[in-house]
Amino acid sequence: MQSQKKSAIQPERDIGKQLRAVGITPTQQRVQIAEILFARPQHLSADQILASVNSLGTTASKATIYNTLGLFARRGLIREVIVDPVKVFYDSNTSTHHHFFNLDSGELTDIDADKVVVTNLPELPGDTQLEGIDIIFRVRSSHPHEEN
Amino acid sequence: MQSQKKSAIQPERDIGKQLRAVGITPTQQRVQIAEILFARPQHLSADQILASVNSLGTTASKATIYNTLGLFARRGLIREVIVDPVKVFYDSNTSTHHHFFNLDSGELTDIDADKVVVTNLPELPGDTQLEGIDIIFRVRSSHPHEEN
């Protein structure tokens, strides 16, 4: 035992194991990114993650952020949410759920899967397999809506 | 009557009326863009529309394409479809329907509204009003899926 605090949880270790479990070598940057994402269920942009990582002493380049997020997404650790035409959100909640997207604030919030019931799924186009279903409720903050 | 062909349909005239009906001054560029979009229900990117317009003799600048598409969307003539992280699709079918998005080909296809039944809508977050619901079935062309 390498004389380390032992009572404290060791998120690095845990997260390292989790990453290894899905075949990802837990490098410093990846662990850092994972810690930020998995601190709680949330929706973050690549930019926000870059800023978080770099404000915590650790550093990671933009390329690494994108590489890592892509990797995590392909491995099913996070989910890409495409609702904002200018940027992708990375959702650390991978259980089935849907989203509200506030067009005015750009805010993204979760909707529990059981709040929406979808029946009668359409049959898929020939030779395709389903990757996922995204259900997005686009809302606006209620103020007399200007239209022009 | 200004000695014009009369038997032929006059799409410019019709589209002009349609645009006026929603308070849009039918300029040459707008009519051209509308003609392309409304020729049939389809999903086009700004880039494709720009190329179409400019291949037809008429010209429109990039700025006008974006201005016009934004205007049409705000007026409810077309619907913005956000499924591809790199570009927006403009859908000339404004009746309620959903989409398949093929992640491999980037192809977007319609799903009739009656093919998907959604019950149990969630209650909206405080002080928001619903603008629309997007349901996207993300599919992949079926070939042994590589994951890395």
Add this chain to the structure above:
DNA sequence: TCAGTAAATTAGATAAAGTCTATTTTGTTG
């Protein structure tokens, strides 16, 4: 018909997200 004015269009500069490349650094394994 024409002048005046507001609305629309334009070229090109700019912004921002994301990707790519060539190089360096790190991690692992014997």
Add this chain to the structure above:
DNA sequence: CAACAAAATAGACTTTATCTAATTTACTGA
């Protein structure tokens, strides 16, 4: 610790979209 593969990096580059300042067009009323 040497050697090799995997990962990280800086910064150039690409693409979509927006913005700006100037020009052109379309409509109005006399």
